[in-house]
Amino acid sequence: MAQLDLFSLGGRVALVSGGGGAIGSALAEGLAAAGARVAVSGRTSETCDAAVERVRSAGSEGLALQGDMTVEADADRVVAQTLERFGRLDIVVNAVGGGAGQVLHPAEGYPRSDWDWIMELNVRSTVVPTQAAVQSMIAAGHGGAVLNLSSVRSILGINAGYSAYVAAKGAISSLTRQWATEWARYGIRVNAIMPTFVDTPQVASLLADADFKAGVVSRIPLGRVGETKDLVGPAIFLCSAAASFVTGQILGVDGGLTATQ
Template sequence: MVEGKLALITGATRGIGLGIAQALGSCGPNLILVGRDEDELEHVAEELRPTVPHVHVAPFDLLRTSEIAGWFEDLCGRTGTPDILVNSAGISRRGLAVDLTLEDWNDVMALNTTAIFELSRAFAKRCIAEEKGARIINIASLMTAAARPGTSPYTASKGAVGQLTKALAVEWAKYGILVNAIAPGYIDTDLNKTLVADDTFSKWVEQRCPLGRWGTPEDIAWPVVFLASSAAAFITGQVIYVDGGWLATF
């Protein structure tokens, strides 16, 4: 259902992005892996190449938001326009709002929200010009709908991702560009490694989550594959919470 497509995945060297690259790669599409570290990208690409027809690496720092459009145009000149865009790259700056710096806020908003806007619209412009339908899947968060102390920039950025997903879905539906988001619960990744290592916090997560565990990148990757596939042809503008039942209880 995604075989022969070209999928671009940001944040592809670790965590959820890596899980998505592995899951999509097993289903037949060609891949473009985006991340800041070229060596890490090449390492992932080498692992995927035995089973994926074509794997391209595209090192780029998405915090350079004003350069995204030009970089993407150059990339498409080498690879062609992707059919699927997965916006997975993200960062967090933890701390109480009164203690965080404005730089903390700006960095989180730039990568988690502005970069998604810039890359998505650069992608959509090409798809519209080429009159081809496409899929955009954003990685939102449990924090798109809820909050806890010490996460104000991240929570604000992921709230924006949820609403941006809906706005772009409505705007681009007439072009056959479907835009959805997956909102993970607590996932065991490098981004959360300090939380996973905190025994008290980790036990709280396991007790609070109805399924009784942390999620894994694979738990997020397969719903992304579904949204990228023809099975999701009538789904757009949705934020799907993959959270082990977290928001269903209190």
């Protein structure tokens, strides 16, 4: 095998949960460009359809699947429909999550309703589709790859009312290590990427504050916030045979932020 072929996802099938989102749609397109056929799931059909258009533009086949990824029946159906259409499922990317900037509260009074919402949006939405996908991978016996979206907030505090989000992303990083440990016996690798701020609608209101953004950028050695395209190469790597001995890792994609803290 030529060395660059290690990065090819040709013949593989990926499910990008939350693939209609800013990061999810960039990753769906990137995995497609690397050769994967890609199913995209989310609650809003229109954004999933738009992501599938990006998959097709990248030269691959896509499938838009509407569903709430915190609901077991929806996740099971999405996996079944992916298998029905493409015949296999090798990769699941968990790109549902976020919400931090919408619910900023002092830690000492963080309201339970917002806490539960952030946990549901980030943790439950990662657990439910992963369980459905991994059950199918174990049954098929061909191994696979799981890629989670953690955040530098899984290891760094921030003085901005983020209690629930840091707890949720800490859980995602912990689950990445736990799942990698449990599912290695099935040839299923589990990794995560850990971005700092990525220029997306989720964080637009925070980054619109010039002082806040200047503070963020000043702490990032590469001198800028991330862009969705910065996440594509790391995602392809971690989902490909190039990372065949890499599992349980949380890869910082953060311009060097965590190296300096």
